[in-house]
Amino acid sequence: MFSGEYVELDGLGLASALKDGKISPIELMRVAIYLAEKRGNALNAVCHRQFHASLDRASKAQLRGTFGAIPFLLKDSGLASRELPSSIGSRLFSSTFFQSDSTLAERFSAAGLMGFARTTVPELCMAPTTEAVENGGPTLNPWDQTRSSGGSSGGAAVAVATGIVPIAHASDGGGSIRIPASCCGVFGLKPSRGLLPMGPARGEGWGGLAVDGVVTRTVRDTAAVLDAVAGSDPGAPYAAPPTPASFLSNLNKPFNRPLRIAKWVTTWNDIAVDPECLAAVNQAEKLLQQLGHEVVEVGAPQLNYDGFVTNLINVLAANAVVAIDGVTRAKKRDKWSNLLEPAILDAYDYGKTLHAEDYVLAIMQFQKISRVMEAFMSGFDLILTPTLTQLPAKLGTLTMEDDFRSFRLRAAKYTTFLAIINASGQPAASVPLYWTESGLPVGIQLIGHFAVEDTILRVSAQLESASAWYKHYSNFKG
Template sequence: MNTGDYENHDGLALAGLLERGEVDSTELMDCAIALAEQRNPALNFLIHSQFETSRRIAAEWAPRGAFRGIPFLLKDSGFAHRRFPSSIGSRLFRDTVFDFDATVANRFESAGFIPFARTTVPELCMAGTTDAARNGGATLNPWDRRLSAGGSSGGAAAAVAARVVPVAHGSDGGGSIRIPAACCGVYGLKPSRGRVPMGPSRGEGWAGMSTDGVLSISVRDTAAALDAIGGYEPGAPYAAPPQAGSYLEAVREQHIVPMRVGVLRRAWNGIAIAPECDAAVDFTVSLLEGLGHQVVELAPPPIDYDGFVHAHGSILAGNIVVAVHNRMKVLGRVVREDELEPVILDGWHVGQALDAAAYIDAVSRLHAVGRAFATAMADVDLLLTPTLTQLPCPVDYLSLAGGDRLGFRAYRQRAASYSTFLPVINGAGIPAASLPLHWTDREIPVATQLIGHFGREDTVLTVSAQLERAAPWAHHRPKFG
């Protein structure tokens, strides 16, 4: 197989070739590595590569799982894997090694994924762009290199959009799968709280806001991956409702059961929504109605949005303090200020000033958001919103380098006006997906977000697949020289 053929297949299609003996895992790994070597220098989406070791593993691989033995990328999120160190986009955490594998790392392997590198992230995964001194600068958008690839799973989204791999690991604690999926024109699902375990070393991330998942070319790849990595882990503090059946079978279902979809066209606090993002919602509404679904206009759930943004920031700041404290215990010294990006350094100071009461109040605000969304969605099956309020932002707009002197709290406010409809979904703990259904005349993706009830990834995935069939996006490819 050559790289041109490889790029034309999603993950399950490559798995089918493996199943039929038309290719082997070594050929696929060679294609993925060749594309990575060609395209990473221009975009900067890879770190901690292990090409030769991964080739040897592919050569000895015994086919298994839905994906049989296809190339894969892990996010540099501190996700434990014995073979790959992690820096979490940080000079302070540079090259952290593990003596165990995360539960989901083992589930990825059982699913038939062979990782060969990690993908870039901003420092501590706390930005809606991927720009870190540790990574040598920004990860660029394959569609327009003046734009951000999004974050924090920006490297994963850029790699999938560049067709280096059809599926890549991501995580989402405030939009970190859906922001880069929107920026790079790929599919990204944030699962429900408790759907994907975080063990064995952690029970939750960011007060239950964070979850692992994948970004992919196709809806069916995400469905098959979630079949593999989802499910309760004994001892975990959260559990999503058990899935009724296979997510992959749900997206294959051709019969359309009409659903009631609420659409949110306004944001909280009068935050402006770009005309292109409004147009993407209109286009998605037309597709839904053409499929036989009923679309109704809804007002945004009545939440204290400023209070939520402050609470979200407090939880992140508290996590900065814990992460830095634990790292200093390992290193046996105090942190140097030049080891943290300016916005994260200020967040560290903010976190040190927080007390237990502030943290408990922040968590309570997350729970209030969950109740508000449950009430607002009582009469609908799904919600539709823009994914972002604006087109993909310039590379430096959300940089943690703090070139415009924004402090941590002001930075969180800026982020909240860009990814307005995303962190609230993490607070609510409900599933949501970003779909690249609409494109500008300049071939810039403009995504919409589909939100489901708690534990109902099946509904989000099923309707996502219907929309993908109605307006396919896989033929949109960024150009490389």
């Protein structure tokens, strides 16, 4: 199989070729590594390469699970895997090795997803762009290399958009699946809190804001991954309600009535929304109406956005303290402080000034937002919004050179429609429906009721069929 044939197939397509004997696991791995070296290196999307070991594993691989033995990339988020070290985008955590696998890494492997490297992230995954010093500079947007690929799953979205792999691990604590999915033109679903396992070493991320997932080129690949890996692990503090027997089997099932979808394009504090982002929502509205659904424009739900952003900053800073103290307790500050980018070092220092009350009040507000959002969705099946308020950020405009609070305040104006949904715990997806005349993708977001991923996936599949977004990937010439 040549790289041209490889990139034309999604994950289930590659799995079918394996099952039919048209290709072998090691042949697929060779193509993926070739593309990682060519495209991944050019765009700075891949790190912690384990190419030789992965070729050896692929040569011995037996087909298993949904995907048999297809190439896969883990995000450099610190998700534990004995096969792949991690740095979390930080010189301080450079080449951290793991003695055991996380539950999710085990499930990915059992599903036939073979990790051979990690994808780049910003430091500690705390930015909406991927420009980590640890990785030697920014991860580039494949459609406009003067712009960001998004973050924190920036490398993952680049890898999928450019065909290095059809499916890549991602995670989302404030938009980190949906931001890069929008910037790079791929499908990215943030699952409901508790749907995917986070154990056994931890039970939650960032006060319940963070969840794991994947980015893909096709909706059916995301559905198939969820079928393979969803479900809480023993002792999990959060557990989403039971899922359908199969997201994939339900994907093309018609709805028994038109859906009622709220269109939400206004923001708090009069934060501006780029006309192209609004055009993307309007195009989605027309497609949804052509599909027979009802779309109703509504205003933003009433909540204290400034207070939310402050609480988000507090929770991130507190988590920065825990992470950094975990590896520096016995060391003098001058031995490690220069290994952190300015915003993250400032987050650490700020986090040290926080009180227990600050953290508890933040969690309480997040929980209140869950109530606000469910009340807001009363009478609606989904919410339609822009994914981002602006086109993919120009490189260098959202770097870690600022103090942490100023940095996060600027990020909050870019990701206004996203982190609120991490607080509420609802599922939400960035769908790559719209492309500008210059060839830049602009995502729209679909938000569902808690634990009702099925509706998002089925509507996304309808939109995928109506818009044929897959054709855009052939425009990448790298």
